[in-house]
Amino acid sequence: MGGLVGVVAFDELWSVSKFVYYGLLASHNRGDNYVVVLSNGRSLKSVGGDITHLLLNKDSLNLLEGYVGVGGVYSQGDRYEGKYTYLSDNGYELSLLVDGYVDCSVLDIGRKIVKLVNLGYKLVEAFVEVIKGVRGVYSLLLITNKSEVITYRSVPGLTPLHLGGYGFDLTLIATESVPINILGGELRSAVSPGKYVYLSPDLVTVGEVPTDGVVNHAICAFEYIYMARHDSILDGIDVYSIRKSLGEELGRRFKYDVDVVVGVPETAIPYALGFAKVLGRDLEYGFITTGVKVRTAIKGDPLERLIGVQLKLNPVKYVFSGRRVAIVDDSLVRGLTVKSIIQILRNKFGVKEVHVVIGSPKLINNCPYGKEIPPKDELLAANLSDELAVKYVEADSITWLSVDEVSKVFSNYGMNLCTGCFLGGCLVRGGCS
Structure with missing residues (x-):
């Protein structure tokens, strides 16, 4: 069991670390371990560990500067080390957080995306090319040092994922609706199975990852x-x-x-x-x-x-x-x-x-x-x-x-x-x- 939180500001003047912090607290029911990654448009910074330490020392997040951030909580038997990866290659940095099951390692997914970006693919093109070959039941958040974020819900739809907004200033992403509400945002919609949302300070686009064969959607009881x-x-x-x-x-x-x-x-x-x-x-x-x-x-x-x-x-x-x-x-x-x-x-x-x-x-x-x-x-x-x-x-x-x-x-x-x-x-x- 896990939970994801993402915050994307459309102005570099924002600092979103506290938003991610309170979003994770609102997701504590889904796990005891956490990871936070922030982008300031130049580099990625991250922190992770036991969420009870975060409860006692939220100032550790003050060391992370950024106007775009993602975070995840994971239960004890589903520790974030296997659901989170960070890669850096030729000045391009990427982190990936997954909630759910995938049929390959998260690290391999990240490596393939970074490789295609370095070959000249746009991030969205690289993401779709890689993800269409990944089987599983999952939702994910991807963040780069260019302050780009992609969120995606796999085709079966068993892992919930939601979008919200904080006025016209922030886009909020969360597994459950509650973090969006607690952050003062408005729940806009659930991400449909098979759909991705690309967000940057300049652009928001929605697309679909093509699939092979028939997949029936369902909701996890x-x-x-x-x-x-x-x-x-x-x-x-x-x-x-x-x-x-x-x-x-x-x-x-x-x-x-x-x-x-x-x-x-x-x-x-x-x-x-x-x-x-x-x-x-x-x-x-x-x-x-x-x-x-x-x-x-x-x-x-x-x-x-x-x-x-x-x-x-x-x-x-x-x-x-x-x-x-x-x-x-x-x-x-x-x-x-x-x-x-x-x-x-x-x-x-x-x-x-x-x-x-x-x-x-x-x-x-x-x-x-x-x-x-x-x-x-x-x-x-x-x-x-x-x-x-x-x-x-x-x-x-x-x-x-x-x-x-x-x-x-x-x-x-x-x-x-x-x-x-x-x-x-x-x-x-x-x-x-």
């Missing part, structure tokens, strides 16, 4: 279910609305009686709102989050996941003590988070019953397109029957949505959904990992 922020709009669809609708569908499927509904913060809260509405039960604020937000499902180290659970989910005794509780979460990956919660609730708070309610289908496969989902042998639903899964997490029941139920909700929004992680296999032609 996991983006809407887990990855994106509640306040995002992806491809014109409100994420919050989708999640609340999925919660309502859960309420219609649920067959047990409970006293109270609690959503796991923060992603599951809209699900819990919809679920509680259908059940006619109170929705309580049952867990308190401590410190920096932790996405435990994408943490690779077991100790980090365990500590992350304790940090993000400290129970409120009043809500749980002696009650029958439905705990609503967006997804059930390894089961460690919900198992840890239930053990605490049973051992310390004396809950009568704990029913786990999941706003997505069973995860039975890692993503065929390189989205960061743990390996199949770590996925709870892929390796245990329903009965064993209930015993493992120490719940009284687990309720998942079916793929058909999720697809029905998404179809109400006119969306063609990729459900490869729920069904297995390569469902969208255009390049599996």
Whole structure:
């Protein structure tokens, strides 16, 4: 999982480092590692590392001068070293940031583009010539020391990408819509699959990368279910609305009686709102989050996941003590988070019953397109029957949505959904990992 941010000013008097900084903070839900590259029209300067260091020391960005900048955040298992490259040849500098999966190294893509530019190709011509031979599911940002930027969304369309503006002074680029809003900009549109946008202080052009064969477009279900922020709009669809609708569908499927509904913060809260509405039960604020937000499902180290659970989910005794509780979460990956919660609730708070309610289908496969989902042998639903899964997490029941139920909700929004992680296999032609 990753996220991209780009800022292009049309006047050299602008300094965009702080814009990129706050754009990355607004994308922190998508990763813990970052890289920033700025161009001042003469050279490229970059900085990268752990985003928590950036939170504590944003002054490091003050050392980077430029009126054009790009940045990316990447999760721990998808570190930016493999998704970012910098090249310099005969005074021409280029950096490339990728979110998603490509069938060749990012470094090779950059080298081919630089080689063609040095042979006399214009940047856009070189970019199209190289990218039309790259398979995969990805979005990218390219920046040069000439203050040129290209952003592109690959043909399958599974990785979101959006454009916005800050008056007539700045063009803003982001994976999700939220960084554009937080920077004071206006969301203009999503970048269509297969399209690129070239930006420089003097010119903006839109074009399409030609493809061989038939590619069907789809939207990644996991983006809407887990990855994106509640306040995002992806491809014109409100994420919050989708999640609340999925919660309502859960309420219609649920067959047990409970006293109270609690959503796991923060992603599951809209699900819990919809679920509680259908059940006619109170929705309580049952867990308190401590410190920096932790996405435990994408943490690779077991100790980090365990500590992350304790940090993000400290129970409120009043809500749980002696009650029958439905705990609503967006997804059930390894089961460690919900198992840890239930053990605490049973051992310390004396809950009568704990029913786990999941706003997505069973995860039975890692993503065929390189989205960061743990390996199949770590996925709870892929390796245990329903009965064993209930015993493992120490719940009284687990309720998942079916793929058909999720697809029905998404179809109400006119969306063609990729459900490869729920069904297995390569469902969208255009390049599996």
